[in-house]
Amino acid sequence: MDIKRIVQENEMHKNKNTWAFEPGDHIVIQIKIDGSNASVRYDPETGKLAAFSRKRQIVRTKDVDATSKFLDYVDTLDAEKFQKYPDYVFFGEWMTRHRVPYPEKYLNIWIMYDVYDLKADGYLPQKQVKALAAEVGVPYIHVLYDGPFVDWDHCRSFMRITKYTDGDCEEGIIVKNMSKLNNPDSRAPFVLKIVNEKFSEMKAQKAPITSEQEAAKKMAFATVEWMVTRERVEKELYKMRDEGISARGVWNGRMEADCPGDRKKNLCGLREGRGGGRGSLRKTLR
Numbered sequence: 001m002d003i004k005r006i007v008q009e010n011e012m013h014k015n016k017n018t019w020a021f022e023p024g025d026h027i028v029i030q031i032k033i034d035g036s037n038a039s040v041r042y043d044p045e046t047g048k049l050a051a052f053s054r055k056r057q058i059v060r061t062k063d064v065d066a067t068s069k070f071l072d073y074v075d076t077l078d079a080e081k082f083q084k085y086p087d088y089v090f091f092g093e094w095m096t097r098h099r100v101p102y103p104e105k106y107l108n109i110w111i112m113y114d115v116y117d118l119k120a121d122g123y124l125p126q127k128q129v130k131a132l133a134a135e136v137g138v139p140y141i142h143v144l145y146d147g148p149f150v151d152w153d154h155c156r157s158f159m160r161i162t163k164y165t166d167g168d169c170e171e172g173i174i175v176k177n178m179s180k181l182n183n184p185d186s187r188a189p190f191v192l193k194i195v196n197e198k199f200s201e202m203k204a205q206k207a208p209i210t211s212e213q214e215a216a217k218k219m220a221f222a223t224v225e226w227m228v229t230r231e232r233v234e235k236e237l238y239k240m241r242d243e244g245i246s247a248r249g250v251w252n253g254r255m256e257a258d259c260p261g262d263r264k265k266n267l268c269g270l271r272e273g274r275g276g277g278r279g280s281l282r283k284t285l286r
Contacts, residue, residue, distance in 0.1 A: 020188030021149050025179040028126045029145040029158050030113060032172040032193055034100040035093035038070050038110060042082040049079050052089075070094045073110055081136040087119040092138070095164075099199055100171050106164050113141040113174070122182035144173065159196060171199050 021027070037054040051058040051074045058067050073094070082090070091114040095107050112133040115124040133140035144158040155175050162170055172195040180190040
């Protein structure tokens with residue numbers, strides 16, 4: 001399950017919703033990590049923690065994969081520490097090998113970055129999320145900046161800082177607007193992500209074509225070329241793997257060098273979930 005209302009970096013400066021970030025707003029900038037979206041919630045009926053992937057509850061099978069390893073990890077957590085929060089969904093990233101080469105010390109751990117209150121129907125402020133992570137005994141996502149919003153260039157300046165990659169560039173940053181958190185009067189996003197160019201799912205667009213007739217013809221091909229990238233296909237394949245869906249062309253966490261056109265086109269038709277309204281999230285989790 002994704003953080004709700006996330007916008008791609010490529011859409012950022014031309015998306016009308018970025019006006020919601022105003023100078024002086026309290027923002028928190030965190031490192032964006034490239035793992036598997038995973039969440040946990042205390043189940044009062046069983047007295048245990050239920051585990052979820054991006055779209056469904058994770059149940060144990062005979063297969064040994066990223067999801068089974070996450071279940072093994074969840075079993076090590078002290079469920080009693082979550083007991084007084086039955087209405088909280090704890091979101092985090094299960095650190096497994098995708099595109100970013102993380103060192104062994106950061107693999108097979110779960111890093112918390114958000115908490116959703118089903119009863120209050122909204123996300124908790126990051127100050128509370130950090131305190132809860134310490135209370136239940138799990139690592140909290142690395143924070144690069146906690147202060148007033150200046151501008152987007154200021155936000156981008158933090159992309160040079162590394163924590164989990166031992167010097168290589170991180171996948172990107174997440175910018176969260178605490179001043180607009182759960183604002184019922186605004187449809188603008190209060191969470192935006194900026195992805196490093198190295199890991200971007202979109203290709204840089206070429207200069208416009210002068211001939212109108214040629215432009216119409218080439219624009220269609222340019223649009224497909226712009227959207228259907230190896231990075232995007234690879235990301236969707238990793239998501240399929242995390243959800244337990246078999247995808248030919250993926251072995252040992254690596255993708256084939258060549259992806260047949262039809263398969264590539266179909267995979268890229270899968271749009272990254274933005275998370276629905278709060279009601280839909282509540283319905284999904286229950």
